[in-house]
Amino acid sequence: MANTARVVLVMMVVIEATIMRINGVYGLSMGYYLASCPFVEPIVKDTVNSALDKDPTLAAALLRMHFHDCFIQGCDGSVLIDSTNGNTAEKDSPANLSLRGYEIIDDIKEQLEQQCPGVVSCADILAMAARDAVFFAGGPVYDIPKGRKDGRRSKIEDTINLPAPSLNxxxxxxxxxxxxxxxxxxxxxxxxxxxxxxxxxxxxxxxxxxxxxxxxxxxxxxxxxxxxxxxxxxxxxxxxxxxxxxxxxxxxxxxxxxxxxxxxxxxxxxxxxxxxxxxxxxxxxxxxxxxAMVKMSLLDVKDESNGEVRENCRQIN
The missing domain is CATH 1.10.420.10 (Peroxidase, domain 2)
Incomplete structure (x- = not known):
């Protein structure tokens, strides 16, 4: 009981501090989808939990994917975009070839497009999925502001900015x-x-x-x-x-x-x-x-002026 109370208290402190830091910034908020897509949170959580019940190793995969997304052009879902004949995307970089879990994001996006089409960004889905994966694996409870828009750029050459395993x-x-x-x-x-x-x-x-x-x-x-x-x-x-x-x-x-x-x-x-x-x-x-995760989730967030809500997380509209 004491541990539960401590976790709840810590969560409230983190949420309050986050709101204080980002209130009015980027147009993000904790209740961004409250009216436009009220079932977004349970859909993300249930889909993540179902996938991790079958394969617990996907918790690490979702967390890593979120990190690799945010460190390149910000948290804009650019790591989810597929390569085309005219462009080699981030996911085909040697540093990203071992990323997994794209099908979970696709599944969530498909469900949300049925519930509230054109509302929830892929960037937000990935950030929420990573958060829920951490909690599923026994990690801390935390929340993140929503309202990120999806980026329109995904290029292999940008991934040079990912930290290499050989760095000191x-x-x-x-x-x-x-x-x-x-x-x-x-x-x-x-x-x-x-x-x-x-x-x-x-x-x-x-x-x-x-x-x-x-x-x-x-x-x-x-x-x-x-x-x-x-x-x-x-x-x-x-x-x-x-x-x-x-x-x-x-x-x-x-x-x-x-x-x-x-x-x-x-x-x-x-x-x-x-x-x-x-x-x-x-x-x-x-x-x-x-x-630190809440702070990371705010890296170079896109808004309506330089982003979009993708219909399909794998391709730009």
């Missing part, structure tokens, strides 16, 4: 600061890696003898065993790949970070204290993560 802490801090995030917010968002896996191709460079002094010797054996099955073999980021918790940070403390960009957060003096704090205090991680 200084490079990550610089990249995230360009989007307005502090070093602590970057570490909190990195905690999204508590869900999902990395493929061997993203970390095998660490396994060459002496290549990565940050890598623990025993964990190096684990990663080598994973890679023995091929470049597409998968290594969970922590011991509970489908549960949203703080074990990711505990893994970093033990030198068991899968990617260079993971382990560097503990090895760098500029971010180590944040990792230690989240490893010791899951509630603090949850609070900082939900606040």
């Amino acid at each position: 802490a200084s490079q990550l801090i610089k990249m995230f600061s360009q989007h307005g995030f502090t070093a602590q917010e970057m570490v909190a968002l990195s905690g999204g890696h508590t869900l999902g896996v990395a493929r061997c191709s993203s970390f095998k460079n660490r396994l060459n003898k002496g290549a990565d002094p940050m890598l623990g010797s025993e964990f190096a054996k684990t990663l080598s065993k994973t890679c023995s099955a091929g470049d597409n073999s998968e290594q969970p980021f922590d011991a509970t790949r489908n549960d949203f918790d703080n074990l990711y940070y505990n893994a970093l403390v033990r030198k068991n970070g899968v990617l260079t960009s993971d382990q560097t957060l503990y090895n760098s003096p500029s971010t180590r204290n944040f990792v230690n704090g989240y490893a010791l205090n899951q509630a603090m991680f949850f609070l900082d993560f939900q606040q």
Whole structure:
């Protein structure tokens, strides 16, 4: 009972702070669809929950897709657009080829077009789906303002701005600061890696003898065993790949970070204290993560002057 009360209190604080920050900005609001499409929230939640009941690994996929969307041209659903003969879209970038879960967004969009055609943007659907996926996996409750419009640009060359798995802490801090995030917010968002896996191709460079002094010797054996099955073999980021918790940070403390960009957060003096704090205090991680996620969901939001509501999330109107 006490835990429930704490979660509700934290959620109210986050929502109140968010409203204070974004009230009147971008034309977004918590109740944006209250009159125009009142069933949007249960449709998104029920569809996400149904998909994750069948395949819990899709929680990580939806969260990652939302991140990859927001870091390129803002949270505008551009990662959902298919390539055409005249344009190679973001989703066909090497950094995005492993993204999954598009069919969930398509399913939600189809249902909403039947209920309230031309009202709910694909960008909002993706942001809500990622939020609900985090909660399904045991993560914090949080809400986001709605009213984003869908972007009209999706180009493979833009994905060069996605953080690479080989970046060190200084490079990550610089990249995230360009989007307005502090070093602590970057570490909190990195905690999204508590869900999902990395493929061997993203970390095998660490396994060459002496290549990565940050890598623990025993964990190096684990990663080598994973890679023995091929470049597409998968290594969970922590011991509970489908549960949203703080074990990711505990893994970093033990030198068991899968990617260079993971382990560097503990090895760098500029971010180590944040990792230690989240490893010791899951509630603090949850609070900082939900606040950072709300902030991320507002990156370069499009309005009616430079966006649209797509009829089909895979193509521009």
